[in-house]
Amino acid sequence: MSLDSKIPSGPLEKKWDDYKSHIKLVNPANKRKYTVIVIGTGLAGGSASATLAELGYNVKTFCFQDSPRRAHSIAAQGGINAAKNYQNDGDSVYRLFYDTIKGGDFRAREANVYRLAQVSANIIDQCVAQGVPFAREYGGHLDNRSFGGAQVSRTFYAKGQTGQQLLLGAYSALSRQIGLGNVKMYPRTEMLDLVVIDGHAKGVVIRDLVTGQVSVHSADAVVLASGGYGNVFYLSTNAKGSNVTATFRAYKKGAFFANPCYTQIHPTCIPVSGDHQSKLTLMSESLRNDGRIWVPKKQGDTRNPADIPESERDYYLERKYPSYGNLCPRDIASRSAKEVCDAGFGVGPGGQGVYLDFSSAIKRLGEHTIAERYGNLFQMYEQITGENPYKVPMRIYPAVHYTMGGLWVDYNLMSNLPGLFVIGEANFSDHGANRLGASALMQGLADGYFVLPYTIGNYLAEVGFGKTPSTDHAEFKKAETDANSQINKLLSIKGKRTVDSFHKELGKIMWNNCGMARDDKSLKEALVKIPQIREEFWQNVNVPGSGLELNQSLEKAGRVADFLEFGELLCLDALTREESCGGHFRTEHQMDDGEAKRDDEKFCHATAWEWKGVGAKPTEHREKLEFENIKLATRSYK
Amino acid sequence: MDLKLKVWRQKNAKEKGKIVNYDAKGISPDMSFLEMLDVVNEDLIVKGDDPIAFEHDCREGICGSCNIMINGEAHGPLPGVTTCQLHMRSFKDGDTIYLEPWRAKAFPVVKDLVVDRSGFDRIIQAGGFVSVNTGGAPDANALPIPKKDADVAMDAATCIGCGACVASCKNASAMLFVSAKISHLALLPQGQVEKKERVKNMVNAMDKEGFGNCTNQYECEAACPKEIKRDFIRVLNKEYILS
Numbered sequence: 001m002s003l004d005s006k007i008p009s010g011p012l013e014k015k016w017d018d019y020k021s022h023i024k025l026v027n028p029a030n031k032r033k034y035t036v037i038v039i040g041t042g043l044a045g046g047s048a049s050a051t052l053a054e055l056g057y058n059v060k061t062f063c064f065q066d067s068p069r070r071a072h073s074i075a076a077q078g079g080i081n082a083a084k085n086y087q088n089d090g091d092s093v094y095r096l097f098y099d100t101i102k103g104g105d106f107r108a109r110e111a112n113v114y115r116l117a118q119v120s121a122n123i124i125d126q127c128v129a130q131g132v133p134f135a136r137e138y139g140g141h142l143d144n145r146s147f148g149g150a151q152v153s154r155t156f157y158a159k160g161q162t163g164q165q166l167l168l169g170a171y172s173a174l175s176r177q178i179g180l181g182n183v184k185m186y187p188r189t190e191m192l193d194l195v196v197i198d199g200h201a202k203g204v205v206i207r208d209l210v211t212g213q214v215s216v217h218s219a220d221a222v223v224l225a226s227g228g229y230g231n232v233f234y235l236s237t238n239a240k241g242s243n244v245t246a247t248f249r250a251y252k253k254g255a256f257f258a259n260p261c262y263t264q265i266h267p268t269c270i271p272v273s274g275d276h277q278s279k280l281t282l283m284s285e286s287l288r289n290d291g292r293i294w295v296p297k298k299q300g301d302t303r304n305p306a307d308i309p310e311s312e313r314d315y316y317l318e319r320k321y322p323s324y325g326n327l328c329p330r331d332i333a334s335r336s337a338k339e340v341c342d343a344g345f346g347v348g349p350g351g352q353g354v355y356l357d358f359s360s361a362i363k364r365l366g367e368h369t370i371a372e373r374y375g376n377l378f379q380m381y382e383q384i385t386g387e388n389p390y391k392v393p394m395r396i397y398p399a400v401h402y403t404m405g406g407l408w409v410d411y412n413l414m415s416n417l418p419g420l421f422v423i424g425e426a427n428f429s430d431h432g433a434n435r436l437g438a439s440a441l442m443q444g445l446a447d448g449y450f451v452l453p454y455t456i457g458n459y460l461a462e463v464g465f466g467k468t469p470s471t472d473h474a475e476f477k478k479a480e481t482d483a484n485s486q487i488n489k490l491l492s493i494k495g496k497r498t499v500d501s502f503h504k505e506l507g508k509i510m511w512n513n514c515g516m517a518r519d520d521k522s523l524k525e526a527l528v529k530i531p532q533i534r535e536e537f538w539q540n541v542n543v544p545g546s547g548l549e550l551n552q553s554l555e556k557a558g559r560v561a562d563f564l565e566f567g568e569l570l571c572l573d574a575l576t577r578e579e580s581c582g583g584h585f586r587t588e589h590q591m592d593d594g595e596a597k598r599d600d601e602k603f604c605h606a607t608a609w610e611w612k613g614v615g616a617k618p619t620e621h622r623e624k625l626e627f628e629n630i631k632l633a634t635r636s637y638k
Numbered sequence: 639m640d641l642k643l644k645v646w647r648q649k650n651a652k653e654k655g656k657i658v659n660y661d662a663k664g665i666s667p668d669m670s671f672l673e674m675l676d677v678v679n680e681d682l683i684v685k686g687d688d689p690i691a692f693e694h695d696c697r698e699g700i701c702g703s704c705n706i707m708i709n710g711e712a713h714g715p716l717p718g719v720t721t722c723q724l725h726m727r728s729f730k731d732g733d734t735i736y737l738e739p740w741r742a743k744a745f746p747v748v749k750d751l752v753v754d755r756s757g758f759d760r761i762i763q764a765g766g767f768v769s770v771n772t773g774g775a776p777d778a779n780a781l782p783i784p785k786k787d788a789d790v791a792m793d794a795a796t797c798i799g800c801g802a803c804v805a806s807c808k809n810a811s812a813m814l815f816v817s818a819k820i821s822h823l824a825l826l827p828q829g830q831v832e833k834k835e836r837v838k839n840m841v842n843a844m845d846k847e848g849f850g851n852c853t854n855q856y857e858c859e860a861a862c863p864k865e866i867k868r869d870f871i872r873v874l875n876k877e878y879i880l881s
Contacts, residue, residue, distance in 0.1 A: 068759070159792055
């Protein structure tokens with residue numbers, strides 16, 4: 001099967017406007033005759049639900065949290081990019097587009113990214129109109145800062161809680177539509193399966209997490225906005241509930257999963273303090289401006305850092321990358337930390353940490369200046385570790401943060417299954433192999449407010465109204481029966497191991513064998529081990545309680561079951577892509593200086609996988625990426 | 639360290655609940671409070687017991703999911719800290735810790751430490767928004783807002799909707815929560831058009847949900863993990879009178 005990206009013809013700058021002028025429309029009076037299901041209420045799902053309801057469609061929205069306001073987008077801190085050029089520093093749609101393509105290591109689709117840059121300015125207007133309290137200058141205008149190495153100030157922010165404020169904006173728009181009766185909201189529910197009828201997505205199977213009741217819901221189209229899959233690594237900066245289930249089960253129903261091996265790893269997280277650790281916390285990357293990163297020169301040196309003299313410290317980034325030093329790119333900083341720790345130089349419990357030391361900055365600038373710059377981060381660090389970073393160096397270690405892979409979608413944000421739309425982090429389209437800071441929020445809201453509401457109309461107008469299938473259809477019955485039998489199977493195993501113990505075991509393999517660096521050997525090893533864990537899971541997992549109550553162990557069990565299959569797909573994708581790019585680093589493919597070595601001749605494509613059964617090798621499809629407007633270049637930030 | 643836990647166990651909304659004793663052994667001071675509960679739950683599952691249900695998600699203090707009364711205090715002993723960011727080094731070896739769900743008629747227990755806070759969502763649905771449709775918004779800088787107003791609006795908007803204010807109030811009042819949203823929007827020009835309707839509708843919704851009245855004792859402010867100021871209640875009262 002060929003992958004048709006449906007990119008409109010014509011010059012890049014005109015594609016989206018021309019597209020919008022020529023798509024089919026649904027008559028306003030007919031919109032209420034269509035039902036759309038949205039899974040997830042983050043920036044993408046919340047904004048999409050609100051906008052579709054404003055347009056007049058019937059919307060049914062589902063989220064697993066107790067309130068749509070708690071989706072994980074709320075935890076994003078830094079900011080949101082938009083090509084407004086308010087600072088008159090030369091920003092433009094083209095520059096934002098170019099930075100995003102380059103940041104993604106030339107593995108994203110040009111037309112989608114250009115559209116993202118185009119609508120970015122509307123997002124800020126929309127959010128301000130909703131009352132999102134962005135930071136302001138004294139003159140009353142919006143303040144901007146620069147972010148992630150960009151040479152312009154295009155990042156809008158609301159203190160360190162930009163994600164929270166943007167999400168609350170989308171949530172308020174959604175709440176308005178719920179209050180008006182245009183959106184039927186189902187909190188504390190989980191999607192267990194996608195229903196496909198005659199090749200089109202027509203509904204979902206849902207479990208009510210309080211009563212345990214499994215039900216089916218039909219619609220004219222289904223929108224997945226269920227976020228990323230970073231928790232396949234067990235430890236990540238994702239919320240505990242973030243999971244792959246909705247997208248993975250759609251994959252098992254025929255939707256293609258694209259580029260799952262693209263995972264972003266952030267260098268500045270608080271390290272793991274012991275086996276009990278349940279998640280990781282990201283510290284702002286800005287700390288690397290004043291902090292110096294080092295480890296002791298002697299392996300296993302457990303002395304107090306203050307007792308280690310300068311001559312016995314290895315400032316390894318400054319040594320290896322003299323021009324960039326501590327500000328070298330994220331992926332290099334992350335990999336270097338892993339290398340020194342793997343070689344036995346790591347500090348702190350378990351040796352999985354490196355020092356981020358502010359002592360010379362404090363000596364140079366004074367404690368007051370450092371407190372002004374980073375005070376809140378220092379407080380947060382002390383809260384979590386119990387150590388005062390003004391007195392002892394911080395300890396940091398890289399962690400999984402964001403996933404760029406996801407279900408394959410075309411220019412319409414529709415998967416290869418007609419009627420199944422995928423938006424936000426759940427799709428694969430905009431970030432290539434790496435995501436720049438402040439661009440995930442932008443994509444979530446762009447998709448939900450400004451892209452999907454157009455493209456879904458085109459699809460719905462084509463299929464016509466009055467075709468919502470009855471939930472008595474055999475496909476619904478079958479999907480419901482399958483979902484119930486999986487639940488019953490999980491509950492009946494009554495083995496000896498907890499769900500979490502399997503998740504941790506999988507996570508360790510994913511991190512060690514397919515984390516910051518991968519190679520042929522480590523990936524092949526993972527591909528042998530993961531099926532073994534999966535097999536034991538289905539023989540020996542212990543899920544207490546019943547299916548007809550709030551049962552958090554059962555919820556986790558279903559999600560971990562999916563991670564156990566998905567982890568294998570991720571490793572297979574990593575093995576197949578024999579090059580290094582962005583968040584995918586194959587140690588066999590690197591430059592002399594440690595930079596990622598891309599292979600544009602063989603791998604300038606998105607890989608989309610087609611499910612062929614548990615343990616069976618999925619079929620690989622490729623979408624060749626055409627770069628008509630940007631010349632492929634080696635990514636360099638030197 | 640070893641601790642004794644006294645935990646409220648309640649199978650569902652209909653059945654009666656009771657305090658059950660558990661031992662939490664070998665707890666590291668580096669664990670967060672919720673990680674300590676994870677460890678206790680792993681033991682319970684291995685022993686064949688039902689693990690303690692509790693709510694959590696981001697574990698970074700921002701999603702507002704976590705909600706436990708710890709020794710009678712919402713989110714435990716530290717000011718400005720959510721349960722998920724409370725660490726066991728705040729406790730001593732041998733301590734006895736009481737864990738209870740939020741206590742309020744408007745927040746019925748779902749199971750163990752999990753309560754139903756959907757009343758908060760219904761209050762927002764009654765008017766906690768600016769009625770603007772997507773698309774066609776004017777340029778963001780066409781509406782200058784004094785920095786001071788934007789900053790105070792941001793302070794109010796920081797509310798995470800966890801419900802600690804309700805749980806710590808003897809009247810189970812939702813005034814701090816409602817006042818935060820009212821103040822956020824009342825301080826911005828975008829919120830002016832609907833401000834009278836908004837405050838009436840939200841206060842009515844609050845009453846309908848069964849939240850009590852404010853008697854100015856400010857337990858809410860003391861318990862708020864985001865340190866939302868009681869001054870916003872004054873703004874709410876003013877806006878309500880003006881409406």
